[in-house]
Amino acid sequence: MLQEIFAFEFMRNALLAALLSSVACGVIGTYVVVKKIGFISGGIAHTAFGGIGLGYYLGINPLLGVIPFSLAAALAIGLLSKKGKVAEDTAIGTFWAVGMAVGVLFIGLKPGYAPDLFSYLFGNILTVPSFDLWMILLLDLLILAVVWLLSKEFLAISFDEEYAAVSGLQTTALYLVMLCLIALTVVVMVRVVGIVMVIALLTIPAAIARMLSRSLPGMMVRAVVLSALFSILGLWLSFLLDIASGATIILVAGFSFFLAQGWRFVSTFLRGR
Amino acid sequence: MLQEIFAFEFMRNALLAALLSSVACGVIGTYVVVKKIGFISGGIAHTAFGGIGLGYYLGINPLLGVIPFSLAAALAIGLLSKKGKVAEDTAIGTFWAVGMAVGVLFIGLKPGYAPDLFSYLFGNILTVPSFDLWMILLLDLLILAVVWLLSKEFLAISFDEEYAAVSGLQTTALYLVMLCLIALTVVVMVRVVGIVMVIALLTIPAAIARMLSRSLPGMMVRAVVLSALFSILGLWLSFLLDIASGATIILVAGFSFFLAQGWRFVSTFLRGR
Amino acid sequence: MTTPVIECNRLSVELGGVMVLDGVTLSVCKGDYLGLVGPNGGGKTTLLRVILGLEKSSGGSVSVFGALPGSFPERIGYVPQRLFFDREFPISVRELVLMGRLSKKKLFQHFNRIDREKADAALGVAGLERLADRRIGTLSGGELQRTLIARALAGEPELLLLDEPTASVDPQMKTTIYDLLDNQKKKLTIVLVSHDIGGIKDHVSGIATLNTTLYAPRDICL
Amino acid sequence: MTTPVIECNRLSVELGGVMVLDGVTLSVCKGDYLGLVGPNGGGKTTLLRVILGLEKSSGGSVSVFGALPGSFPERIGYVPQRLFFDREFPISVRELVLMGRLSKKKLFQHFNRIDREKADAALGVAGLERLADRRIGTLSGGELQRTLIARALAGEPELLLLDEPTASVDPQMKTTIYDLLDNQKKKLTIVLVSHDIGGIKDHVSGIATLNTTLYAPRDICL
């Protein structure tokens, strides 16, 4: 069975993409979940649309606008929420809307027929080019390196920012680094697997992992493993039933999440008796 | 000038829609901002996509699936975050992804042509049918009535849920009512003015209003007024410059937000001297 | 008269797999002023939360005013040990204190002049008039503590549960609070959690020590 | 020797339009053990925050170890009055205490065996061995307070700033903490904010009262 599935290069690529994505999404998702900024995946992806619009307007490859635009958005969101006492969700929502509006205006300014530029932004796990696999691998390595180097700093700013500042950390700068890492993950992953799957993979595995973990590294490892499991199972099911792969992976993850919640609920209920 | 603008019914409708939306968005946005669930507008709108897919699959009017689906999502998000100790952003992210996945699968299951079901979900402020104006008016009245009746309860659960419970309030039920009201606002408004503008109007005016207010009702009034101002100014500018109206309104709001932030920053800086 | 206001019978509570309360039997009668002391983690907060209906018992029984916990919120005032809140929330001290009247009102009913007056009176008692219009996010530790006390008093409860209300309150205010409780002790039944045994022993009518199990006069009704 | 560790010169601080500190002049010398008392809202927390560099002064000057506040984080330990945190955050008591070693490490440097040992020692001193692997969200009020003290001690500071560290700590632990501070007072410079004047007066080397302005011996260096 498995052999048949992996006779196709696109399925091999999809599996590889899923596994590689799991690493990035599990690790970054852990920070997203404990910092309660699940909103950021949608926010960055849609802010990036402003970059697409700008690239299109300037007549360059629209994709060139994406990474600078989303990094700038991440920095601005971080500065707003740290220096401006704006809640993250508000800052993200503002950039989401403004980014999209900028994109729409740029497209309107450029004469000529306007294609649907969103397709530049959103990928699908079944159409991952080999080149993109290398990109995710690079992203994984970058994330692992930065998170490994800054593990204690990231933990400190996630849990108790004031004490981190008292301890002499550059909390704002570190937070910006974290946000840039998140933004990078989002734009790269969105192109590879699509926005919906990015939201799912950044949220669900880490949320389940948090229920089971007492430390951040433990949560990361569990999130990566869960994410990989959901992806493999989802891919396999989607092939069996011939249904959309991304959607199947998400439903597998969502189902597991509800299962975990139900189990937790039942177990506290039984204990609470 | 103004006369010229409002010679067209679509501009009159757009203005009316903007003003009526401001009431709903200002009031509901206040709760969204203090509860830090800016994510919910995107979340509900995309979850509703599942309802669209279901309606399409069943061969009924896709819109019939939207309201039940989004109310169910609101209830589930509320129950998950109250009973399941899941952070709201995580619950919302999960539903966002799962709703979209369900929609995609339903579309895939139905043989034949798949229309762009998103267009069912997203409107544009320049093409608001008169009928929809009545709908927003109804929504406004519903919101004002419920918020007026439950003002002390909503304040209590927003600020200190534990004390609200000790005071004998059905906190979970009240929170679910609040979420349903939010969900209703989102799906109605999204159809009228589009998702991006809903995110903007639910977030930006209320966020500015919070900087200026010491009470929830004060914040609501300010948010409504700001939202109306941004909409009128944006519509007018978009007419003058002949650019997309929704995008212009958003940029006006976003610009004001950054201005307010800048002013706050400068003023604390000057005082901090 | 010795109507029991709170009755716990071999109450036990388990949280996260740990037995936090084990076989606690206690009755508090109308007019009692019980000081509850005990080491950190002894279960004092948990006991109050069970009495309030915020936490479920895993064994034994509790009754408050002869009914299940949570049945008469309007007769109970509560000062929590810690308040988790958003510092940027737009709510003034006065409004927070007004929230103490919540249990007196029906659903849909709005606060009226009487509620406002009672809230202002409670503000006065806690010495907060000057801060009444301040956003709560700007209060100091002790000021916040006092606000929470004022909120509980605003509800004119019959039973007052206080969880270390004087922990970060200055000595002068501490005396004020103790005096205030003394003044009300005829009308009120009070359970006061504190580590300040020296401070409370002259005020309370009985002291119980809680360290998972209860060490106290079995029945302290007068 | 009487090197001044903290020097404030006519320091004033304004928060949200309110003068919270006004013309505070204070010097704390190496080896001092200063008790800082004062009414709620007197500005004690604010003074500590200025010394830590968390709040900006609006007038006058402050120097800590002869430099601007925030210059020597590795020499300062801090026990905050309140901790705003997420109860569901996956972090154990041990890890939280280990955070106290943060200021000793460079960027990118990982904690090593020595750090872990110091953290465990601090856990022991605060009587938290039993709870070391507990998620911090499940701690009682006093247990959390102790954890914060352990965190500050783990960093082996020269200057220790404690903001009502014993506010919700049981009497036995309170004694332990005071004794602990006594033991360290030769090595350490301590500023202890407290409302428990009775409790601290036998331990500290001097007491200053802060109520927007400072009432204290002008220079309490020995």
Next chain:
Amino acid sequence: VQPARRGKLQVVASIAPLSYFAERIGGSHVSVSVMVPPGGNPHSYEPAPRQMVKLGEATLFIKAGSGVEFELDWMDRFLSINRELRVCNGAEGVRLIPIKHHDEQETHHHEQDAHHHEGYDPHYWLSPANGVIIARNIEKALVLADPAHRDDYAVNCSKLVAELQALDREIRQKVASLKSRRFLVFHPAWGYYAEAYQFEQIAVEEEGKTLTPGQMQRVIEKAKANHIKVVFVSPQFNISQAKTIAAEIGGVTRSVDPLAADYQENLRSATQAFSESLP
């Protein structure tokens, strides 16, 4: 892999009209599938695994080649799945036209020229004359991919071309008597058709962009001035926005499909719809 498809030339087309040409020319020698469900929004677009399998097995891919939305970026990804895939550009040799800005149409010609290379109306297949070019392109590609059946392909192609030419004459005849020659569409998909038969296409979504107030105003004024009473919409999109425009001009909406699989029949019924709508 279904046995029925064994031994046939596997062809994948990016849109349904192109698959019609491939099926007609390839006849029983080819098995054609359509890659992308039309109207798929990239938010929700997902190919099923079996579709990807087909793509992997395909010898020939026929793309529109004119900048149709999903082809812009998805093409590269599809091709990277199957690097041996031959690609036939259906638009080869077609004169692509830029969508003209209503106001600038006559007056600012030079300015227009300057940015002509920027964006073209991608819906070139909607004129039978271009259909002939497409048919020849596809024939050429089929012959290259499967020379063994070159004769069959040539015969099928000439037959189809003859039909298309007949269709062209039929439409010409049908619209010859029309006095008013302006129709109003929501999404500007019918530019080539309009050019071929001397219609003027008025588009609500000018150049496929988000609406602006001026745009709305111009369209409404123009529609009223020309007594236009019908707003044509693609069935892929929700008609509620078009309905608002229709209400504004006191008219109705009607559906015409730029992406129908039955190419000839569709052009016939579209012609019928346009003719009926004109005053």
